[in-house]
Amino acid sequence: MTDVTIRRALLSVSDKTGVVELASRLAKNGVELVSTGGTARALREAGLDVRDVSDVTGFPEMMDGRVKTLHPMIHGGLLAVRDDPDHAAAMDTHEIGAIDLVVVNLYPFAQTVASGADRDTVIENIDIGGPSMVRSAAKNHAYVTILTDPADYDGLYEELAGHDGATTLAFRKRMAAKAFATTAAYDSAIGQWFAFADQQERFPASLSLAMTRGDTLRYGENPHQHAALYLPAGPSSRGVPQAEQVQGKELSYNNLNDADAALGLVAEFPADRPAVVIVKHANPCGVAVADTLLEAWQAALACDPVSAFGGIVASNVPLDAATAQAITQIFTEVVIATGADAAARKAFAAKPNLRLLLVESLPDPARPGLELKSIAGGYLLQSRDDGMVGEADLTVVSKRQPTDAEMADALFAWKVAKHVKSNAIVYVKDGATAGIGAGQMNRRDSSRIAAQRAVEAAEAAGWDAPRTQGSAVASDAFFPFADGLLSAVEAGAIMVIQPGGSMRDEEVIKAADEAGVAMVFTGKRHFRH
Template identity: 65%
Template sequence: MTDLSPVRRALISVSDKTGLEELARALAARGVELVSTGGTARALRAAGLEVTDVAEITGFPEMLDGRVKTLHPMVHGGLLALRDNPEHVAACEAHGIRPIDLLVVNLYPFEATVAAGADYEDCIENIDIGGPAMIRAAAKNHAHVAVVVDVEDYGALLAELDAHDGATSLAFRQRLALTAYARTAAYDATVSGWLAAALGEEAPRRRAFAGRLAQKLRYGENPHQRAAFYVDGSNRPGVATATQHQGKELSYNNINDTDAAFELVAEFDPAEGPACVIVKHANPCGVARGETALDAYRAAYDCDRVSAFGGIVALNTTLDGDTARAITEIFTEVVIAPEADEEARAVFAAKKNLRLLTTGGRLPDPGEPALSFRQVSGGFLVQDKDVGQLATHALKVVTKRAPSEREMADLLFAWTVAKHVKSNAIVYAKNRATVGIGAGQMSRVDSTRIAARKAQDMAEALGLAEPPTRGSVVASDAFFPFADGLLAAAEAGATAVIQPGGAMRDEEVIAAADEAGLAMVFTGMRHFRH
């Protein structure tokens, strides 16, 4: 391979015209001949630049509504010819094919078209064919050709040309080729994913996922692990799309925990009042609703003040100054909310290491269908995201006593939280606030007892006369296989239970609930979260 490759002729064809005029002027000033297509050529001429239409080179006009314009040997020969291969050089001379040293292409906006809710036909028309073909050709021939697919690489290209007197280095072209192939792969992954959804194909034979680098991370879960953060382009409100107003760079664990917190708080409709979630190590350690954001935060904090230290706080409403002051009373890693008012931002400004993220007034839709995937050795698992919503009319009261109105409200609250707690999950709740959470245990009865013990610890720390689990309700993310877990909850003071049901010993568990005077409802829905 040659190292330096002069850029004498460039083909530019872009949907996103950002920075186009500046780039083209800079290339023209360096003596580069400009070749272009359709709207790009018109934009360059409107800017007063001299440009040659691709149709002049191929001898064919753009046809079939623009579907065919660059798919021609005059274009692909110019991109693919090896400059140091005598046979290639002779073939190009024989057929009048001139080399193309630089390709600048960004693709039809398929992702944006899908995101805008366009119909099937419009989406199909926004699948680029010629663009990916040219990109792949130029990237394959990176020994001689530079290919640019991202607007953010325009400046680097011009700097490279300045550094090498109008040429590009092999190392630079290799990096551009890497980006180019990743771009076409991501584009095709988006198209195939959309088509699978449009056709209702639940398990297509081949499945592809792609992302765009958002941030290089200092390290992963631990300092010896390398890591990076990629976004999928879905524009879902959350940590990937939020604005960071202050604080040091987010870490791998910050991003993971912030996502967990914001997805849970979004389950609570702000029209029904403020809600607050505190997360530590991807598990909620306190969740509450309140009349104000401050009320919700304090109630969530009082569930487990020990775990809240160094945690993530998420709100479903605007962060105000009073709530911000309360949050700063302990060390907090990240706060995320739809918005933050000026007073809150001023309060946080004194805490330089605290990260504040806002999502422009938006919350993720907890019922929006999506896919989740997890790597395993030799492959990955794909499933629908758990967007299961519980309809109150689907609840089945299975005990002699039905829940009171207050108990039912707390049961539904606890059930919502349990959906976001690692299994085996047990959540005690009272007055729309968690009072004990047991997470990630191999035994459900252990989760029940751990949650109750944490509530006892908080009662002692707060000087309460009795544990807050007295008079609470309890949610279990899966059925109680035996009565022991349910009886442990009753010992802690729970008066009502919500669980999926469906165990072989359901009758024993129901009988135990009746004997203990508990009200219990079955949901018929499980919320395992591993």
């Protein structure tokens, strides 16, 4: 069996996009139309001749529509192996008519959940008959065509036009694969809702995650690696994948990963004051807030102009012309922001390869969520790091009390350190990063690297001294020894923010007091691997 002529079709859809046109085309080809409930009404209103499922089964739709298609007259017509003598005899004996085409899309479960509907409404939007028909038709794809997405109607039209009213086995295989993926994603969404929302389980015993492919990427982190972007199958928080790409080349794997890092960090800063984040290889290399966006850009760039080359820039406010023109003075891969005025867009247009992404809003840094990482033989799942601290959460452990300005810089440095790969050391002065040390095997080396970057930045800018002088320094985890803190003091830090909790806390506090620096503990760490 290869080509199968469509003579009888069953249509039952929640999303009625294009279904009238589809049914009209089928009817013109002499296809008998069988339908249910609202779909049947829509087709009749369009003047089409439709046979009710209840007429086929001999039973009325009942129990508020919960029971209508779960019947041998339907599933026999879907599952029968047409060239099997026993199956054919059973169809004749019970007067079961073959169904050649099934067009079904499912109750809008995920959309119902996203709307905030009550529990009873959510339960009623768990489709039973639809997935059953989809699976029956998909299993028997040697004889039955299954469509679950209005986007595939055009493909069906081409099949019917090119094969004299029939579909090919290759087409039916593709649609069957998509159908099983659809029901799997649907059941996954239901399972997740029951586990996380209804039962409030943190880590359920069984977890299925459904995703749909967004884009196939040119390659992964390196040219010899293959890559694709996948999106949650249901409604989700919005981020880089949902951004509008105004201009520029296709986004790469690294672009997406780095832009996500930049967007996540810039979202930590409220939009009442412009903030700019520059990211390179998923690590921030410059962060600043200022009275104007241009000043924030200039301060962020000054932190590490070498690393900023070929980086990702994010802003927490819409882009203006002056800032856009300044950004285009260096090679920049991606710029992402909450908007861009016409003059800014014109300035970026002069760099056609630069990718400009606009998001409707910034992600909520306190939003709950899960992070998944694959390891050999399994997966690691954790809640995302949504930990945040304010001044009221801090404990001053030094003899010297910090000033208001020092405290503000310390909290700024703490926000940035949360987004720097461990071990992380971040120096901040007057609302701008002065030096960042990331990803070292020990905290002392991170501190020294950050201080050296600050020295190089000062030399490049022609300053008399690096901006680590008089700065606040953040450490993403406690100082296990006093040497890391002393390295920061040598660089000029006068304020330290760190989690605390080391066996040698007293030794570190004593070193801070002897150096005359203020120090606060957060009681929370921010490892990032």
